[in-house]
Amino acid sequence: MKQKVAIIGGGIMGASLAYFLGTLPGGEQVDVTLYDSGIGQATSNAAGIISPWLSKRRNQQWYQLAKDGATLLIQLSREANLSNDIYQQTGTIVTRSDEADLQLLLQTAQSRQQDAPDMGTIELLSATDVQERIPLLTHAQPGIFISGGARIDGAAFVTELLRQAQTKNLTFLPEQVTLNATGDIIRSAGIKHFDTVVVLAGARTADVLKPLGVTAKVRPQKGELIELNVKDYPTLENMPVLMPEGERDFIPFGHGKLIVGATHDDEGGFDLSRSQAVETDLLASAQRFDADLTADNIAQVKIGTRAYTADFAPFFGQVPQHPNVYVASGLGSSGLTTGPVISRLLANKILYGLDDNWGRYTKPTNIYFD
Ligand SMILES: Cc1cc2nc3c(=O)[nH]c(=O)nc-3n(C[C@H](O)[C@H](O)[C@H](O)COP(=O)(O)OP(=O)(O)OC[C@H]3O[C@@H](n4cnc5c(N)ncnc54)[C@H](O)[C@@H]3O)c2cc1C
Numbered sequence: 001m002k003q004k005v006a007i008i009g010g011g012i013m014g015a016s017l018a019y020f021l022g023t024l025p026g027g028e029q030v031d032v033t034l035y036d037s038g039i040g041q042a043t044s045n046a047a048g049i050i051s052p053w054l055s056k057r058r059n060q061q062w063y064q065l066a067k068d069g070a071t072l073l074i075q076l077s078r079e080a081n082l083s084n085d086i087y088q089q090t091g092t093i094v095t096r097s098d099e100a101d102l103q104l105l106l107q108t109a110q111s112r113q114q115d116a117p118d119m120g121t122i123e124l125l126s127a128t129d130v131q132e133r134i135p136l137l138t139h140a141q142p143g144i145f146i147s148g149g150a151r152i153d154g155a156a157f158v159t160e161l162l163r164q165a166q167t168k169n170l171t172f173l174p175e176q177v178t179l180n181a182t183g184d185i186i187r188s189a190g191i192k193h194f195d196t197v198v199v200l201a202g203a204r205t206a207d208v209l210k211p212l213g214v215t216a217k218v219r220p221q222k223g224e225l226i227e228l229n230v231k232d233y234p235t236l237e238n239m240p241v242l243m244p245e246g247e248r249d250f251i252p253f254g255h256g257k258l259i260v261g262a263t264h265d266d267e268g269g270f271d272l273s274r275s276q277a278v279e280t281d282l283l284a285s286a287q288r289f290d291a292d293l294t295a296d297n298i299a300q301v302k303i304g305t306r307a308y309t310a311d312f313a314p315f316f317g318q319v320p321q322h323p324n325v326y327v328a329s330g331l332g333s334s335g336l337t338t339g340p341v342i343s344r345l346l347a348n349k350i351l352y353g354l355d356d357n358w359g360r361y362t363k364p365t366n367i368y369f370d
Pocket of ligand 1: 012013037040042048049050178208222261306307333
């Protein structure tokens with residue numbers, strides 16, 4: 001008998017888990033059903049930066065996840081044959097206005113590089129060099145270039161991974177579901193029992209798990225960004241991502257698409273409405289580096305909900321008192337980077353019973369529950 005697995009949530013974690021359960025050896029022994037409402041999904045509204053190496057965060061488990069996550073994405077993009085529109089290592093530029101801060105950043109980069117070969121090469125750039133690499137800038141600061149940095153289109157990534165998983169063992173149902181007290185899935189069409197249920201519902205994790213009698217300590221945060229159309233630069237498909245000091249990030253995709261963002265609004269919670277004040281602020285930040293941009297360049301505004309825990313760390317594992325229910329959440333502002341590697345670890349558990357290295361990446365799940 002095949003193991004029946006249900007996944008609730010089709011963001012980067014749900015889509016990656018479905019992909020791994022479909023493509024890893026042993027996947028033919030599993031039937032996977034993924035339910036996704038899509039509402040407020042962080043993944044499809046994210047900026048798309050993969051560049052964890054210069055983070056100031058001290059949490060070693062998070063850094064290990066993020067570093068291994070960046071490496072896994074390189075492998076995954078090859079294995080799943082992802083196009084450059086979905087994922088590309090265009091490099092990242094992190095700028096500083098103060099020379100001493102820049103030197104400090106360079107030292108951090110060099111020390112992290114020893115243990116992270118996928119960072120690639122590191123270069124110190126003058127403001128002119130930065131402008132040459134990102135020609136749409138009218139104003140630039142000196143910075144550090146890291147060649148291994150990448151940008152990823154979350155929506156396109158999820159669509160492609162789900163498409164590939166559907167050719168294997170995945171049934172994808174774009175609908176909202178709930179759980180009952182024993183962990184069965186409740187759909188409008190009726191109740192369904194699965195051997196294993198994996199809750200990857202992002203900021204909605206607490207709501208989804210509530211019927212099991214547990215309270216997951218996950219809170220929502222509203223994030224908003226603008227997508228600009230800069231068709232004047234159609235030939236510049238490989239511009240690096242720019243992370244300017246104290247300002248919004250620039251993420252140039254191909255075909256004249258430029259993302260600028262994002263906001264971190266704790267008060268906004270699950271709100272998905274647009275705010276003129278926020279859009280004006282995002283555009284003003286972009287204009288400090290590209291004075292030619294106007295509101296006419298705005299093609300789209302995107303809003304998603306991030307999931308945070310009290311210690312800002314992602315968590316994953318078994319739900320306390322419910323050995324057949326797994327959960328992962330709290331990916332915060334770096335979940336495009338950490339999501340697939342968590343899903344790979346969950347796939348190893350579901351397919352092979354392996355969970356021996358989880359402590360390297362996360363604290364026990366029970367501390368994230370009341
Ligand atoms: C504006 C913004 C910018 C960001 N930029 C970056 C970045 O540059 N780099 C980076 O690494 N990370 C970034 N992030 C963070 C990253 O997007 C998230 O951490 C990550 O996408 C979370 O993935 P997830 O799969 O856990 O959750 P989500 O992507 O939120 O997916 C959860 C899914 O579960 C579904 N769901 C919930 N409840 C139910 C239910 N009851 N039934 C069915 N489906 C349900 C939701 O509809 C949703 O589709 C950004 C986030 C935002 C919002």
